[in-house]
Amino acid sequence: MVPLPVALPNPSRTHYKRLSVVLTKTIPDAVIAELKSIVGEGGWLDSSADLTAYLEEWRGLFTGCTPLLLRPASTAEVAAILSCCNANNVAVVPQGGNTGLAGGAIPGLNDQNEVLLSLERMRDIRAIDTANFTIIVEAGCVLERLQQAAADADCLFPLSMASEGSCQIGGNVSTNAGGTAVLRYGNTRDLVLGLEVVLPDGRVLDELKGVRKDNTGYDLKQLFIGAEGSLGVITAVTCKLFPKPASVATALIALDSISAVVDFFAAARTALGDEILAFETFPHIAMDMVQQHIDSCHSPFDDEYSWYVLLDLSSQRSQSMVDTGLLAFLEAQLDLGLVTDGVVAQSGAQRDAFWRIRHAISEAQKLAGASIKHDISVPVSQIPLLIEKASAVAESIAPGVRPVPFGHVGDGNIHFNLSQPEAMSAKDFLALWGVMNQRIHSLAVSLGGSFSAEHGIGLLKRDELARLADPVGLALMRSVKLAFDPNGIMNPNKLL
Ligand SMILES: Cc1cc2nc3c(=O)[nH]c(=O)nc-3n(C[C@H](O)[C@H](O)[C@H](O)COP(=O)(O)OP(=O)(O)OC[C@H]3O[C@@H](n4cnc5c(N)ncnc54)[C@H](O)[C@@H]3O)c2cc1C
CATH class of the missing domain: 3.30.465.10 (Uridine Diphospho-n-acetylenolpyruvylglucosamine Reductase; domain 3)
Known part of the structure; x- marks a missing residue:
């Protein structure tokens, strides 16, 4: 096959929703002055121009506010900050790279002022x-x-x-x-x-x-x-x-159904064992959207197929041994009829091009209209049932909706994302976000899975945790929170 370009897409921001913020509690000037003196010059920011980038959540779902951003340079400074905040009952929101997708790192979304504590200077x-x-x-x-x-x-x-x-x-x-x-x-x-x-x-x-x-x-x-x-x-x-692995190999494989994807996963684990690094899947509609909206993404296949699997191997064995083993395995699956078609990357550029299709799905879906997202997991064996039932639920709530379920199928983690029906406005579709989430989250839990597979709870799914978590587990979580943080200064109202 022909080598394809490598660069990853740069997903743009979409603004879905802003929370209105009513601040009812202020931080005394003397406390602000003490916090500034702990970190010294260069260790804090408080002008709105400087703070903007820290206050917007990556997807634009939440925009926060804070009177003060602290940028400590050492563990001792963090300790002095928390000690001061605890003594003065000031809430603290820690922030890393601010790429979280649940609003957890955004301050000021509750009815109080919170200082934002960025770890960006502690990078040694x-x-x-x-x-x-x-x-x-x-x-x-x-x-x-x-x-x-x-x-x-x-x-x-x-x-x-x-x-x-x-x-x-x-x-x-x-x-x-x-x-x-x-x-x-x-x-x-x-x-x-x-x-x-x-x-x-x-x-x-x-x-x-x-x-x-x-x-x-x-x-x-x-x-x-x-x-x-x-x-x-x-x-x-x-x-x-x-x-460090001595060799890597990547294949893009076409299959007829999601059940075939799951059967193929079991066959691959049995044959290739722990050399499987990643096993990702996406449906025909995702490949279509990517090709339509992202200039440099092209299917390596002449034909169209229902489902695709991106299979990545890494090994301490030699490249030729891994390549030969992978090819022999795929040919056997073709003979058995489990796999319909497949291509094996012949270079790093081709490998990157396959991954680029996978990574471009979210961006392409954004460009294809509004979408409602779910980051859910179930046992791998339940994935076909999950997709079938969740698609039916979504159709009953929004007739004509276009499911785009993709993700880390080898981990049982599906990003069950839904694109707006062509006959419905984005606004009307997004108004269904809450009811859609509730029904699909409940379905994942009923199949022995989780409504929050890898993106955390933050503010976005806090009420869903309260609704769906085991009450005993939730009570224990609250006891732990109380034991560690009796004054409730750490990231209040997120998670719990
Ligand atoms: C394009 C894209 C792709 C992504 N892909 C994945 C993926 O494949 N898998 C996945 O799991 N996630 C993914 N994410 C989500 C995100 O990148 C991860 O959740 C990541 O771990 C967040 O790290 P961060 O430094 O940006 O944390 P932030 O967003 O800054 O913070 C996240 C939470 O952690 C808290 N926090 C941050 N630092 C500290 C600290 N030092 N001490 C205490 N609390 C702290 C914050 O208060 C907040 O609650 C993706 C996000 C984007 C934008």
Whole structure:
């Protein structure tokens, strides 16, 4: 096949909704002055021109406000800030790269003033231990830089997602981010060995040790992973590293149905084992939208198919062994009739071109009209039933709706996104967002799944957590919050 261009799309912002903000509580001038003095010149911003970029959520769903942005440069400064805020009952919203999709890092969305605490100046790589396969980094280190630091030491840090040029490891840990390599390496939780956290009262919990065995009571760091800034501020992380793969191989495969995709996944796991790095799927409509709206994305196939799978392998074996094994496996699946067609990338450029189609789906869908989104997961075996039932639910709420279900099928995680019916206005369609979410979230939960697979709760899904979580689990979460943050200063009204 012909090599295709490589650049990833730059998704544009869409404005769906703004919350009206009524501030009822102000922060005393003396407290603002004390906070500024803790971080010193260059450590704070308070003009609206400087703050704009920090106050807008990536999709434009939320726009916040704050009287003060703090940019501490050390753990000691974070500790002094939290101690001061706790003593004066001032709420704090931590922010990493502000790429979260649930409104968690945006301040001032409640009825009070909140200071915004950005980790962007705390980005040092503190230590790397190639014998122990660990790296200690400050929370504000951008994910791409962490990946590069690992690569420079001839290792791999496998967390990867389209936002990696902006999101920070502290944000990744706080959202327990997933990404494209979960199948092989797990979620962020699986990549964390230790944390340094400043508690709401200013004490520092030092759990940075880089050991893989440590049975000394409660594993407290786990509570901060996925806590979305509600229990404290993560200031540093000990991450696991892995050997750099010796070879990679990528194929784009065409199939007749979503059931065939799931059967093909089981066959691939059996034959290729843990060499599978990613197993992503998308339907015909997604390929259509991408080709129609994104100039440099082209299907490598002459024909059109119902479903596509992007299969990525990485291995310590030689390139020729991996290529030969992959080709033999795909040919066997073609003979069995499970797979309809397929192409294997012959170069890095072709590999990138396949991934580019996958990464362009959200952007293409934006350009194809309004969309209502769901980030849901079910056991992989339930995916065909989920898509069938969720499509029927969506059709009953918005006749003519166009489902575009795609995503990390190997993890059971489908972004069940819906494009507006051609005969309905964007405004009328988006007015159905709440009812659509409720019905489809309930369906995912009824199939043994989750209504929030990898993007966190934040403000966006807070009421859905209250509606759908196990009441005992929710009560325990509230007890944990109270134990760690009795004054409720950490990211109030998000998550819980
Ligand atoms: C184009 C694009 C693609 C994406 N792809 C994926 C994907 O494949 N998988 C996935 O899981 N997510 C994905 N995301 C979502 C997002 O990138 C992740 O959730 C990421 O982990 C957020 O990191 P951040 O540094 O931007 O955090 P932010 O958005 O700044 O913050 C997220 C939450 O964490 C809290 N927080 C941030 N830093 C700290 C800290 N140091 N201590 C305590 N709390 C903190 C904030 O208060 C907030 O509640 C994507 C987003 C975009 C825009």
